[in-house]
Amino acid sequence: MASSNIEFVYQNKIFEITNPDSNETLLNFIRTKLKKTGTKEGCAEGGCGACTVVLGELKKNEINYKAINSCITFLPTLQGKQLILVEDLILKNGSLHPVQQAMVNYHGSQCGFCTPGFIMSLFSMFKKNSKFKNDEIKDSIAGNLCRCTGYQPIIKAAKSLKNKSKIDEFSKSKKNTINLLKKINNKSVVIYHKGKKYFAPRYLMELKKILKKNADVDFLSGGTDLSLVVTKERKDINSIVYMNSIRDLNYIKNNNKYIEVGASTPLIEFESYIKKYYPDFTKILKRYGSPQIRNVATIAGNIATASPIGDCLPLLLSLNAEIVLQDFKKTKVLFLNDFFISYRKTKLKKGQFIHSIRIPVLKGNTFKAYKVSKRYDDDISSVCAAFNLRIIKNKVQSVRIAYGGMAAIPKRAIYCEKILSNSIVTDEIVSKAKKALEKDFKPISDMRASGLYRMEVAKNLLEKLYFEIKQKKIIGVYF
Numbered sequence: 001m002a003s004s005n006i007e008f009v010y011q012n013k014i015f016e017i018t019n020p021d022s023n024e025t026l027l028n029f030i031r032t033k034l035k036k037t038g039t040k041e042g043c044a045e046g047g048c049g050a051c052t053v054v055l056g057e058l059k060k061n062e063i064n065y066k067a068i069n070s071c072i073t074f075l076p077t078l079q080g081k082q083l084i085l086v087e088d089l090i091l092k093n094g095s096l097h098p099v100q101q102a103m104v105n106y107h108g109s110q111c112g113f114c115t116p117g118f119i120m121s122l123f124s125m126f127k128k129n130s131k132f133k134n135d136e137i138k139d140s141i142a143g144n145l146c147r148c149t150g151y152q153p154i155i156k157a158a159k160s161l162k163n164k165s166k167i168d169e170f171s172k173s174k175k176n177t178i179n180l181l182k183k184i185n186n187k188s189v190v191i192y193h194k195g196k197k198y199f200a201p202r203y204l205m206e207l208k209k210i211l212k213k214n215a216d217v218d219f220l221s222g223g224t225d226l227s228l229v230v231t232k233e234r235k236d237i238n239s240i241v242y243m244n245s246i247r248d249l250n251y252i253k254n255n256n257k258y259i260e261v262g263a264s265t266p267l268i269e270f271e272s273y274i275k276k277y278y279p280d281f282t283k284i285l286k287r288y289g290s291p292q293i294r295n296v297a298t299i300a301g302n303i304a305t306a307s308p309i310g311d312c313l314p315l316l317l318s319l320n321a322e323i324v325l326q327d328f329k330k331t332k333v334l335f336l337n338d339f340f341i342s343y344r345k346t347k348l349k350k351g352q353f354i355h356s357i358r359i360p361v362l363k364g365n366t367f368k369a370y371k372v373s374k375r376y377d378d379d380i381s382s383v384c385a386a387f388n389l390r391i392i393k394n395k396v397q398s399v400r401i402a403y404g405g406m407a408a409i410p411k412r413a414i415y416c417e418k419i420l421s422n423s424i425v426t427d428e429i430v431s432k433a434k435k436a437l438e439k440d441f442k443p444i445s446d447m448r449a450s451g452l453y454r455m456e457v458a459k460n461l462l463e464k465l466y467f468e469i470k471q472k473k474i475i476g477v478y479f
Contacts, residue, residue: 143290222297
């Protein structure tokens, strides 16, 4: 039976809230209700990391610690989880946690505004990893911005943690925390609060019944788009269905023909899995957003928002992915290429939801993906390109090319594909293919890039692909 209360573990106890406001952010609750002001608001859109907190989630009888952005997390999504704030790291005798002490020892804080967020990101890394390599450290703080330190003291502090004992107060109380999480873990939530509705079903049939009676709902996963309606536009979201509460949709399956990814599978889990098949997909996902974003965001959410600059979309288009749509009665499988209608509009009907995504396993193909953005990490693309080719004896047997940021929807480069298809790859053919992109796209100018710049970048990325295939090595500047 569904409950109108939410329960979560906080400071080694079960904390209950009766009938919470579904539009209240976790950050607002922390600062105004819990009166814990270490967690800061910087951007209110999940981009600066000042609001970072850590959630503990039960998975296979273990606690999975996830850094998240509390500024775009709605309070009811805390149901069944453990909440950890920067204040909770300090021992009762005033001693600092190893992460905090490292920041002190290596002068990782100056003005201090961003420091709590950095500490929580590093705390999550500390709990999840045993070796702290440069890539792990840089990825863990990719979503945290600092205007003072130049990052090197913070990186040095992080590196010093490899010599510290992993036993802290959280590991000592782990058994108790797991028992508490088990008590509150399996509960569906339905909240009616001041004309607003919030649903967090645990099972697929519950979801279908909800959608049958509530056609006009907004689907929530990571909230990187939807939450901004509240935090930026200052509007209410009247009806929310929280998809990440549905365990049946959190999975990755492989039948050797395609990889099927459930709609509530976090990107951070998918990126580890897909690396074996398409390494460039993982590279793009690591730049898609910070760990705080990737811990909660999903491929299905990226598809449903239908943003022309959604980084997963050109990659999925080039791989000829399918999406599985469901409603109360039936299932429909649709090629992603047929899903987008116009700017932010799709073929998803009222009462339908995205169940899963199917990505073909193409052995022997060349798959490359590139992203160009103003900031290397955690930034929206100016242009994102994906190339899927089967080349035999220098002849292109098949080709699918897709771009994001070049049109009102993520779109294939059909004319460019025609030039390359069944051609021997030469300088001349690549020049013609680059010219064909002008028929495929008429990119606009906006705050991220001019139309002329976008077209030049799109052509250059095609040439980059050519030289990487020809020279059999990666070409570019990497950090």
